[in-house]
Amino acid sequence: MLKFIYTFSLFVLLSVFIFSCKNDETLAQVNIERTFPNLSFQNPVDIQTPNDGTNRLFVVSQLGKIFVFDNDNDIQSAKTFLDITDRVLFGGEQGLLGLAFHPNYNSNGVFFLNYTTSNPRRTLISKFTVSNNPDSAIKNSEEILLEVEQPYSNHNGGQLAFGPDGFLYISFGDGGSGGDPENRAQNLTTLLGSIARIDVNNEANGKKYSIPNDNPFKGNSDGSLGEIYAYGLRNPWRFSFDSTGKLWAADVGQGEWEEIDIIESGGNYGWRIMEGNHCYNPSSNCNQDGLILPVWEYGHNPEGGYSITGGYVYEGENNNELKINIFMQITFLEIYGHSIYQIRRIPLSLNLTEIFLLLVLMKKRICSSLIIKEAFIKLFLIM
Numbered sequence: 570m571l572k573f574i575y576t577f578s579l580f581v582l583l584s585v586f587i588f589s590c591k592n593d594e595t596l597a598q599v600n601i602e603r604t605f606p607n608l609s610f611q612n613p614v615d616i617q618t619p620n621d622g623t624n625r626l627f628v629v630s631q632l633g634k635i636f637v638f639d640n641d642n643d644i645q646s647a648k649t650f651l652d653i654t655d656r657v658l659f660g661g662e663q664g665l666l667g668l669a670f671h672p673n674y675n676s677n678g679v680f681f682l683n684y685t686t687s688n689p690r691r692t693l694i695s696k697f698t699v700s701n702n703p704d705s706a707i708k709n710s711e712e713i714l715l716e717v718e719q720p721y722s723n724h725n726g727g728q729l730a731f732g733p734d735g736f737l738y739i740s741f742g743d744g745g746s747g748g749d750p751e752n753r754a755q756n757l758t759t760l761l762g763s764i765a766r767i768d769v770n771n772e773a774n775g776k777k778y779s780i781p782n783d784n785p786f787k788g789n790s791d792g793s794l795g796e797i798y799a800y801g802l803r804n805p806w807r808f809s810f811d812s813t814g815k816l817w818a819a820d821v822g823q824g825e826w827e828e829i830d831i832i833e834s835g836g837n838y839g840w841r842i843m844e845g846n847h848c849y850n851p852s853s854n855c856n857q858d859g860l861i862l863p864v865w866e867y868g869h870n871p872e873g874g875y876s877i878t879g880g881y882v883y884e885g886e887n888n889n890e891l892k893i894n895i896f897m898q899i900t901f902l903e904i905y906g907h908s909i910y911q912i913r914r915i916p917l918s919l920n921l922t923e924i925f926l927l928l929v930l931m932k933k934r935i936c937s938s939l940i941i942k943e944a945f946i947k948l949f950l951i952m
């Protein structure tokens with residue numbers, strides 16, 4: 570899909586003042602304010618915190634580095650927590666793509682990475698451990714949990730995150746090229762095109778993880794992989810769990826429709842049969858039996874956006890305010906130098922469009938049943 574890689578980077582804090590949820594059709598007004606003005610990173614693609622009480626933030630650079638700094642807006646510099654650039658195959662949609670701290674990181678110092686490497690080109694899901702210095706990881710502590718060959722350079726997925734059930738969820742793209750030529754997303758014998766779910770706290774069958782007993786395809790006799798939790802996904806670049814435990818995934822479209830899915834165990838999310846709510850292959854009269862359609866889609870048009878990124882939802886303190894924290898690889902002027910309409914016409918602006926769409930989604934899907942106090946969205950600018 571489209572790729573927007575920028576050298577410059579910054580954090581942006583958006584304060585979004587939504588109107589009452591009763592005014593469902595009114596888009597938010599967005600004010601943009603830069604955060605961490607003294608920090609800049611090359612190709613930042615993820616930001617995480619281990620919630621270990623230290624109030625530190627960890628930024629993942631796609632090149633293969635993780636940086637750590639105190640969550641202080643005036644912080645002057647970041648430290649290098651880990652550097653595995655010599656192991657990472659970087660370029661396009663490839664690289665160090667995701668970081669997840671173990672829920673018990675405070676006691677075990679364990680975290681997990683999702684990155685692409687070469688010879689052969691493949692995705693690795695690896696475990697690392699922090700050193701006695703909390704701001705430095707042990708590079709040689711790597712233990713590889715999963716290796717998945719990547720037939721093409723694009724659609725490497727990239728997210729990994731622990732669910733409220735304590736299991737590690739990992740997103741895999743369909744393997745790449747365009748149109749999923751080998752139909753991998755519908756093939757349950759490969760992790761490509763799926764969200765996997767594994768138990769990293771128990772080992773089984775000679776692997777450094779086990780498969781949770783209630784995984785939908787565990788123990789089958791037809792060759793389907795027990796790790797698969799949901800499938801039929803094209804490139805679920807980012808997903809997250811909301812406060813109710815619901816798994817929200819943003820699945821990047823082929824060229825016409827971007828979608829947001831609520832991921833359920835065993836669900837088939839349609840790709841490559843469908844792109845969003847529309848037949849893709851075949852292009853008409855496709856068989857939709859058993860497919861789970863997105864909860865939201867938007868098209869590629871002047872009013873819409875391009876590749877979807879993803880986000881997070883949480884409830885906060887302020888009844889009238891949505892706070893959106895965007896982690897974007899764009900320059901200051903590129904944000905402030907254009908109106909929203911103009912911004913939409915240049916690639917980096919597409920993410921602003923996506924913010925609005927996610928807000929609309931939240932208003933439609935959440936305001937109706939819950940009181941939104943505050944929401945937090947992180948968006949990422951690769952795909």
Ligand SMILES: [Ca+2]
Nearest residue numbers: 838839840845
């Ligand atoms: Ca779909």
